[in-house]
Amino acid sequence: MLKEAMEVFGRSLEKESGRLVLDSHIPKPGTYRLIEMDEDEWKIIKTLDLYFDRKKQEMVGKNDASYLLIRELDYNSKLIVMNKPVDPKKVIHSNNYLSLAVKKNSISEGKLTREILEKYYEILENPIQKYEKKRKARRLYEEVEQRIGQPDLETLNKIKHYVMTHDIWEGIDLDSKDYVKLFFIFPDPKKTKQYYETENERYLIPNIYNSNDFNEEEEEGIKGLPNNNMGMNSKKPFLENKTRKVKVPYLLNQEDVLLQAKFFDYLMGQVSQGRTNIYIDTDEEEPEIRSYSDTEEPGSMLGGYYLKCRKGKNEAEIISGAALCDYKSKLDTMFKLKNYMRIPDEIIEKYPVSKVEKINIGTLWELKSVIDDIFFAGKLKYNFYTDAKDMSINEPVLKRCILENRDTLALWFWQGEKNRIEMVFDKFSLELIKNSIRRERMLLANHQFNLRWSLLEYLNPERKIGERMKDCRQLLREHINSDVDTEWEFSSDAEYCYAIGQAVSYMLSLSKMKNKTDAFINPYLNAKSADVIKMRLEQLYKKYNHSITHTNNGREEQLLSHLMVYEPEQILTEYIMAGFTARSLIYEKNEKQ
Numbered sequence: 001m002l003k004e005a006m007e008v009f010g011r012s013l014e015k016e017s018g019r020l021v022l023d024s025h026i027p028k029p030g031t032y033r034l035i036e037m038d039e040d041e042w043k044i045i046k047t048l049d050l051y052f053d054r055k056k057q058e059m060v061g062k063n064d065a066s067y068l069l070i071r072e073l074d075y076n077s078k079l080i081v082m083n084k085p086v087d088p089k090k091v092i093h094s095n096n097y098l099s100l101a102v103k104k105n106s107i108s109e110g111k112l113t114r115e116i117l118e119k120y121y122e123i124l125e126n127p128i129q130k131y132e133k134k135r136k137a138r139r140l141y142e143e144v145e146q147r148i149g150q151p152d153l154e155t156l157n158k159i160k161h162y163v164m165t166h167d168i169w170e171g172i173d174l175d176s177k178d179y180v181k182l183f184f185i186f187p188d189p190k191k192t193k194q195y196y197e198t199e200n201e202r203y204l205i206p207n208i209y210n211s212n213d214f215n216e217e218e219e220e221g222i223k224g225l226p227n228n229n230m231g232m233n234s235k236k237p238f239l240e241n242k243t244r245k246v247k248v249p250y251l252l253n254q255e256d257v258l259l260q261a262k263f264f265d266y267l268m269g270q271v272s273q274g275r276t277n278i279y280i281d282t283d284e285e286e287p288e289i290r291s292y293s294d295t296e297e298p299g300s301m302l303g304g305y306y307l308k309c310r311k312g313k314n315e316a317e318i319i320s321g322a323a324l325c326d327y328k329s330k331l332d333t334m335f336k337l338k339n340y341m342r343i344p345d346e347i348i349e350k351y352p353v354s355k356v357e358k359i360n361i362g363t364l365w366e367l368k369s370v371i372d373d374i375f376f377a378g379k380l381k382y383n384f385y386t387d388a389k390d391m392s393i394n395e396p397v398l399k400r401c402i403l404e405n406r407d408t409l410a411l412w413f414w415q416g417e418k419n420r421i422e423m424v425f426d427k428f429s430l431e432l433i434k435n436s437i438r439r440e441r442m443l444l445a446n447h448q449f450n451l452r453w454s455l456l457e458y459l460n461p462e463r464k465i466g467e468r469m470k471d472c473r474q475l476l477r478e479h480i481n482s483d484v485d486t487e488w489e490f491s492s493d494a495e496y497c498y499a500i501g502q503a504v505s506y507m508l509s510l511s512k513m514k515n516k517t518d519a520f521i522n523p524y525l526n527a528k529s530a531d532v533i534k535m536r537l538e539q540l541y542k543k544y545n546h547s548i549t550h551t552n553n554g555r556e557e558q559l560l561s562h563l564m565v566y567e568p569e570q571i572l573t574e575y576i577m578a579g580f581t582a583r584s585l586i587y588e589k590n591e592k593q
Contacts, residue, residue: 034069
């Protein structure tokens with residue numbers, strides 16, 4: 001998968017003349033300063049504060065004329081990881097003599113000493129000394145030096161002298177813990193970029209592999225273990241493949257390992273901007289890579305790969321991946337959220353979430369939004385990948401349902417995988433409806449029932465729960481409005497359980513309590529047998545019968561009397577809940593067909 005992804009990346013990189021990675025790079029927060037090395041006088045020509053605004057999802061300072069140059073110089077001056085520095089003390093975070101990157105507090109607290117600066121430039125004057133005791137790393141450096149030549153010692157020493165003799169931090173607030181980065185540039189931008197690319201390569205090649213101890217020399221050149229998402233070292237021997245002759249997972253030549261490093265640099269730029277969903281479209285005519293945040297709708301693609309990434313401590317981490325075949329952002333057929341619970345139009349117009357019950361839904365992303373709003377109070381989209389300890393959700397049931405089901409939902413929304421979605425939606429939707437009832441959110445429970453039944457029928461057309469619920473309600477309406485001489489009995493356990501919910505709702509309406517709570521229904525939702533339900537209904541009747549106006553064969557008598565004689569085979573909790581939350585049939589002014 002990674003190999004094919006890099007093939008697409010390589011073609012995209014070539015198509016855009018290498019700009020793909022540079023345009024993706026996000027400089028770290030800090031103060032950036034350009035110092036021009038003019039023959040007559042060296043001068044500061046730009047000091048710019050840069051940081052990425054996560055709320056606006058944009059780089060503050062990007063509109064400055066010098067931003068593009070600073071971004072490119074920063075990319076070519078960065079360390080691969082902090083355990084591969086030029087400065088042995090790890091105070092200086094740049095990789096070449098043309099740049100100097102330091103944390104501001106390292107300056108204000110005196111960590112950046114003259115001795116550290118002297119050692120930094122000493123190593124850069126003669127880089128091979130850094131690899132004297134590392135034979136395989138030295139071999140890599142010798143190869144790169146043969147190709148690009150030795151450092152420009154004249155320019156290096158001029159920069160060193162300037163750093164040692166000038167107040168290079170003049171006018172910069174050093175109290176914060178972000179970066180200050182100096183870039184020494186020539187009057188000719190083209191020459192500047194060329195120098196930075198050359199010196200970046202000088203650093204990159206000997207350090208590009210995870211550990212040069214794993215390098216192998218073959219006929220086509222040196223191959224080694226790439227560093228990206230790889231943590232093999234002497235402290236982690238358990239990561240080796242002990243049963244194989246070659247113990248490392250895989251080896252890459254220099255061309256491939258450099259391409260992979262650029263690919264992970266591109267991923268780092270994307271995840272730094274919150275775009276952690278990466279789609280690699282392998283279309284033969286126009287292969288491309290697209291990235292999206294968790295709140296952005298992905299585009300359709302015939303075939304390719306999906307990578308879920310996150311921002312790690314030092315790099316972008318691929319936490320999961322999948323092959324995609326015909327991923328569609330549009331639904332195969334329109335989804336209609338049906339108003340099974342007969343929520344009145346005037347309420348639908350006033351209640352924002354309800355308005356979706358007036359429209360058809362044509363995309364998977366619209367459906368995701370509806371599910372999130374109605375079942376998860378809009379919390380799901382922010383917590384697909386948030387650690388449980390970091391989730392700011394105070395409702396235990398809601399938080400647990402997100403944690404238990406978000407992986408399956410993510411597979412559906414981002415990969416089009418819906419094999420398990422019917423099963424998990426069936427389970428968590430009922431649990432969240434029950435939670436809404438217990439928390440006295442009856443209107444919300446009605447909307448949740450509508451979405452539950454509509455979506456289950458959409459996923460499995462044979463599951464017409466909503467239609468059966470409508471039939472139960474209509475049959476119960478007809479039964480309790482029967483003439484005095486008409487004999488009847490419940491047509492099914494479903495109608496019986498729906499009637500229980502209606503009866504409990506009616507009894508609650510008779511209560512004189514100032515604060516009525518829907519916890520009234522809890523004993524019936526937890527009941528395991530009809531005998532327990534009948535006993536509780538009898539207790540309720542004795543408590544509130546003084547408020548029941550006796551009419552010969554009225555709706556109340558019809559409902560309660562038949563509940564006491566019917567013997568169900570099973571108790572269907574969902575029907576009890578639906579009957580309890582639905583409008584009361586007893587209080588209907590007229591029979592509604």
